[in-house]
Amino acid sequence: MFPLGCSVEKQETLTLDNFVAYVEIEGYLDDYENIEPMLVRKTKPLFFGQHNRRFAWGQAATCHEVYAHVFGLDDVWASKVIDVSGAEGRQTLISLLVNWSLCSVDRLGFDPSIRYVHGGDPHLEIDIHEVDANTGQVEKRTFYSKRCMVAAESFIGRRARYFAASADPNQLDDPAVLIKDVWVSSSSDSASDMRESLVLNLLHSEFGGSSEFSDSFVPLIHAGSVYIGHGDTLVEDTTTLAFAGLTGNSPVRLHRRTLRPWVGNPMSEATDQNQVVVAITDAMEALNAMYVKCNIVHGNISDQAIWLKKAADGIKGMLAELDYAFLAGDNVTELLELMALQFIHSLENPEITRMRLDDRETILYLVCWLGTFGINHEQRAEYAVG
Numbered sequence: 001m002f003p004l005g006c007s008v009e010k011q012e013t014l015t016l017d018n019f020v021a022y023v024e025i026e027g028y029l030d031d032y033e034n035i036e037p038m039l040v041r042k043t044k045p046l047f048f049g050q051h052n053r054r055f056a057w058g059q060a061a062t063c064h065e066v067y068a069h070v071f072g073l074d075d076v077w078a079s080k081v082i083d084v085s086g087a088e089g090r091q092t093l094i095s096l097l098v099n100w101s102l103c104s105v106d107r108l109g110f111d112p113s114i115r116y117v118h119g120g121d122p123h124l125e126i127d128i129h130e131v132d133a134n135t136g137q138v139e140k141r142t143f144y145s146k147r148c149m150v151a152a153e154s155f156i157g158r159r160a161r162y163f164a165a166s167a168d169p170n171q172l173d174d175p176a177v178l179i180k181d182v183w184v185s186s187s188s189d190s191a192s193d194m195r196e197s198l199v200l201n202l203l204h205s206e207f208g209g210s211s212e213f214s215d216s217f218v219p220l221i222h223a224g225s226v227y228i229g230h231g232d233t234l235v236e237d238t239t240t241l242a243f244a245g246l247t248g249n250s251p252v253r254l255h256r257r258t259l260r261p262w263v264g265n266p267m268s269e270a271t272d273q274n275q276v277v278v279a280i281t282d283a284m285e286a287l288n289a290m291y292v293k294c295n296i297v298h299g300n301i302s303d304q305a306i307w308l309k310k311a312a313d314g315i316k317g318m319l320a321e322l323d324y325a326f327l328a329g330d331n332v333t334e335l336l337e338l339m340a341l342q343f344i345h346s347l348e349n350p351e352i353t354r355m356r357l358d359d360r361e362t363i364l365y366l367v368c369w370l371g372t373f374g375i376n377h378e379q380r381a382e383y384a385v386g
Contacts, residue, residue, distance in 0.1 A: 019046060020100070020108060021057040031062045036078075043071050047152040051124060051161055052114035054106070054255075055242060066093055072243055073159060073183050074250035106228050111237075113226055114181070121146065123172055126163060126179055128259055129227045129234075138227050138234045143179060143259075144169040150266055150304055159183050160304065160321070164262055177221065178260040183239070184323045185251040196258070196322045197223040199296060206293050216286040218307055218320040222259040256323075264309030264318065268376055275315050276375050279306050280363065282317030287359045290319075291328060300324040301362040303370065 022042045024035040039058050047053050058069040060078075064085040070077045082096075083089040105112055113127040123146040130139050145165035152159045160182040164175035184195070200220050207213040227234040228241075235241060237255035270276050283306045290296045298305070298319065305321035374380040 019050075021059065022046070023059040023061065025061045026063075028063060032060060032065065032067065035060050035062065036067075039069065040071075040076065043069075047159065049151070050110075051148050051151065051163070052111040052116070053109060053152070054111050054237075055109040057100070057109060064089075068096055070243070070246065072246070072250070073239060073253055074156060075243075075246075077243075077246050104229075106242075111226070112228055113237075121172055123169070124148075124163065126165060126181075126257075127226075128179070128222060128257060129224055130222065131224070141167070143167055143177065144172055145175065145179065146172045147175065149178075150268070162266065162304075175262055178218075178262045180256075180258045180260065181226075182256050182258075182323060183253040184256050186254050195325065196220070196256075199322045199325045202294055202296070203290065207289065213286055213289045215309075215316070216282065216289070216318055217322075218260055218263060218318050220258055220260055224257065226255040226257050264307045266304050266320075267306040267308055267317070268303045270308060270375050273375060275308060276370065278315050279308050279317030280367065283319055284360070284363060286317075286319050287363075291359075295328050296325055297328050298322065298324075298359050299326055301359055301366055303366065303375075 022039060024039045024042070026032075026035050039060050043056050043058050046056050055073070056071040058071060060067045060069065064083060066082040066084055066089075068079040068082070082092050084093055100108065113129070115125040117123050117125055123144050126143050126145055128141045128143060130141070131137070132139055143163075143165040144167075145163040147164045148161060149164055150160065150162040152161050160180060163179040163181070165177050165179050166172060166175045167177070197220055200217060203217050204214075204219065207216065226237045228237045230241065239250065239253040267276060267279050270279065283301075287298055290298065298321075300321050300323065302321070305319065307318040307320050309316050309318055373383050
């Protein structure tokens with residue numbers, strides 16, 4: 001019950017849109033080890049359902065002890081115990097709650113460059129930032145989307161999202177571009193890591209024109225960093241900025257956003273097994289051409305990395321997700337969802353390098369995974385229930 005005169009309104013219905021953070025409470029002092037995994041499991045849907053979520057806060061409380069958590073891209077941080085049985089602990093907890101109430105949305109874990117519009121036809125406003133080559137000023141273009149094609153299914157790692165979007169808010173049902181929002185690892189805290197755009201430029205230079213692989217790679221219109229307000233200026237959004245003051249051995253990640261023509265759908269939206277077979281066959285041929293012609297290994301095969309587009313004779317498979325592409329023979333240490341066994345061994349033995357067969361081995365894992373859990377979201381939901 002709310003006290004008399006309280007301005008807080010009771011929420012009759014709760015959806016993911018209403019959540020700022022999850023709080024897990026148990027009445028016994030020794031339950032922290034049990035409720036912390038529950039807090040992790042319940043926080044994961046925030047990243048899937050809130051498309052503007054950068055990181056998340058959480059709280060675990062047992063009896064008179066409270067722990068604050070921050071869920072980052074590669075780490076989960078927990079505070080020291082806050083003992084609310086004493087005045088100092090209560091003051092610390094109240095200070096945390098007050099800071100949550102007063103801080104900017106980016107410090108709450110939200111991305112101010114992606115905004116929900118609830119009135120009329122609900123949709124998202126998504127900003128694309130470009131740096132003027134002459135003035136160095138950051139310029140902004142806004143696109144509009146009512147369809148998230150790929151949501152963040154994990155809060156650990158690169159956390160890629162795809163949106164079908166339009167430059168005109170009156171054409172929400174007729175999107176013309178595809179926006180990819182992703183956190184990519186970098187060797188330095190700089191937006192100079194343009195691996196995907198560099199690889200695509202090389203591939204289109206090699207396979208452009210009349211080549212049979214000219215339309216085997218999802219093209220780029222624009223690739224750049226995401227900028228957010230920091231004081232009176234716009235700065236590049238990185239994990240160094242987001243988690244300043246928190247320690248860890250996590251890689252520096254850059255918040256990147258790319259703009260592409262909308263050419264099709266991810267393979268996770270395939271309607272039947274024949275589409276999957278065609279897409280994987282085309283993808284394997286494109287992977288082979290990448291290696292033979294350019295000595296490039298994809299390095300990040302998943303059902304989000306293979307796309308379906310309509311072709312004159314039916315369906316064609318295309319390759320996307322080139323954030324982790326590398327030259328064959330390079331020593332690569334990034335962790336991905338589906339990893340070749342040789343790559344796992346290389347974490348302990350740096351002398352082992354990545355090679356062409358890594359992509360083929362990962363394709364095999366992907367086929368086994370699709371056969372077990374389903375080729376699309378509907379089949380996977382049925383598997384989870386069954």
